Amino acid sequence: MPEKTMIHSAWQTALTQLDSVSKLMMLPEDIHQILRSFDRILTVSVPVRMDDGFLRVFTGFRVQHNASRGPYKGGVRYHSELTLDDLKALAMEMTWKCSLAGVPFGGAKGGIVCNPKTFSKNELERLTRRYTYAIMPIIGIEKDIPAPDVNTNEQIMAWIMDMYSVKNGYCTPGIVTGKPVNVGGSLGRTDATGLGIVFTITNAMKQKKMNLKGIKVVIQGYGNVGSAVGKFLSEMGCKTIAVSSSRGGIYNPKGLSHDALIKYYTKNGSFEHFPHAESVTNASLLELPCDVLVPAAMENQITKENADKIKAKIIVEGANGPTTIEADQILSGRKIPVIPDILANAGGVIVSYFEWVQDAQCYFWCENEVNARLKNLMNRSYEEVYALSREKKLNMRTAAMMIAVKKVADAISVRGIYP
Structure with missing residues (x-):
């Protein structure tokens, strides 16, 4: 695992990303300073x-x-x-x-x-x-x-x-x-982040003209989010070939059964000695050959030290901030798309919004309705980001940040500053 001293803090990264897109957008400096505060x-x-x-x-x-x-x-x-x-x-x-x-x-x-x-x-x-x-x-x-x-x-x-x-x-x-x-909770809330990531993966596969069925997936962090991703992808015919917990991971190129993984982890508290699988570290798991890599554990996992060793065809960020700024630049140079966290793992906050709306109305939706509404918003966001990235020749993270920052900046501008 890379030393923390070799990477930016999450706060430094957040500021750098904001400063970078603000300059690219030629955002007025007064709005920029408000957003930094x-x-x-x-x-x-x-x-x-x-x-x-x-x-x-x-x-x-x-x-x-x-x-x-x-x-x-x-x-x-x-x-x-x-x-x-x-x-x-x-x-x-x-x-x-x-x-x-x-x-x-x-x-x-x-x-x-x-x-x-x-x-x-x-x-x-x-x-x-x-x-x-x-x-x-x-x-x-x-x-x-x-x-x-x-x-x-x-x-x-x-x-x-x-x-x-x-x-x-x-x-x-x-x-x-x-x-x-x-x-007063909402049906579908528990799996919402994982399901949103799956919708994102589906969209990304369509853009790359790849058949979703049979793709090989690596998931770092098989917790609440990662395991939901694994569950839904297995139901869609995808093959999860490696997963991990904080104590390390396992790898089987022929695929791992989601149900067997959950049963084993529930009983043992780790994936250590999981049958018919090779033990791997959280760091080496990231470098396995696969179609889709989902870092769903902690921040700063993909860094300048390992970005040139990544063999995935696409990275979909399940965790917040798993890729450092330097790694982003290396991956962009290698033409490996990274679907950023603010797009990929937004399913949780979207269904939280649905829950808030349902509580306000005292009227609750069935799970199918929640999931359908989630899919609609996730697909809309993906299409918006992808279109801008193509139009401006930007990577997906920069396009996503530009869209997000502009909406907030526009709201500040139209509301004005008092007094």
């Missing part, structure tokens, strides 16, 4: 009484980037190595992701610096409720709508919803998305 950054202390009776104080954040196109939207993550710069990069990316998809939200991100895997369920609930209380002044159905992210799930969203509802004195399901269906 944040509407609000809140830091809170989160005191929690642990099960052993001792009090521990954690640090939490909520970062709100830009609300020119609508209320803030973004996940909440619990992680021991979480930094404010991480959240700034992710909040800015959420602004572009919502804008590109045509979803009327701005970007936000939040989280707590902690290791939730060491917490009991009761400690986790107390942590979540106290964090909700701390950020309550700046969240709301028409202000900022949190969602699950790394190490958070629908149960945590239910606690946030309940805490907010108790404080308001009435049930407020629309305050979060990604919550359980029986308290």
Whole structure:
């Protein structure tokens, strides 16, 4: 794995991408400076009484980037190595992701610096409720709508919803998305990001005039997103030849059964010693020959150190920021298309938007309707980005960023600055 000192931070990368497309678009400097800035950054202390009776104080954040196109939207993550710069990069990316998809939200991100895997369920609930209380002044159905992210799930969203509802004195399901269906969640939300990636892969294969059936796929990170990609692709006749978890991966050029992978991982907690497969590292997995590579694990996985060794015909980013700026340039030079994260993995925020709409209407859709609407928006976004990339002779990331930034810039311009 490359050393972190050899790559840009996520925040440096986000700023560099914005500066680059702003220059390319000849964006007015005043708008550019607004987009480089944040509407609000809140830091809170989160005191929690642990099960052993001792009090521990954690640090939490909520970062709100830009609300020119609508209320803030973004996940909440619990992680021991979480930094404010991480959240700034992710909040800015959420602004572009919502804008590109045509979803009327701005970007936000939040989280707590902690290791939730060491917490009991009761400690986790107390942590979540106290964090909700701390950020309550700046969240709301028409202000900022949190969602699950790394190490958070629908149960945590239910606690946030309940805490907010108790404080308001009435049930407020629309305050979060990604919550359980029986308290206002949407059908199709769990697999939405993975399904959106599959729609993107389908579009990319059409553009390359490749038959989807039988293509060989490598998925780094076979978690919630990666496993959903594997499930849907296997149903479509594709062949997943390599997958991984944080503890390493496995490879079989003849293909791996999705059902067998899930059953084995559920029982063992890793893919180590999976039958009839060769063990591979997360780094070497990226260099396997395949038609489609889906990095769906962590950021900064494809770097200048390994970009020239990639053998995939196309890369579809399932994770946020898995490809560094230097790697992007190398891959572009090698004519390997990269479908960027703000386009490929937007399925989650799109269905979160659907959930928010359903909560507001108190009228819920069947899963087929959710998936059909998701497909429509994902296809529309892909076609828009692909058309601009062809017209301007740009790579897909630059085209996607230009479209996303322009929509937000136009919203700022037409609304004006007060006073």
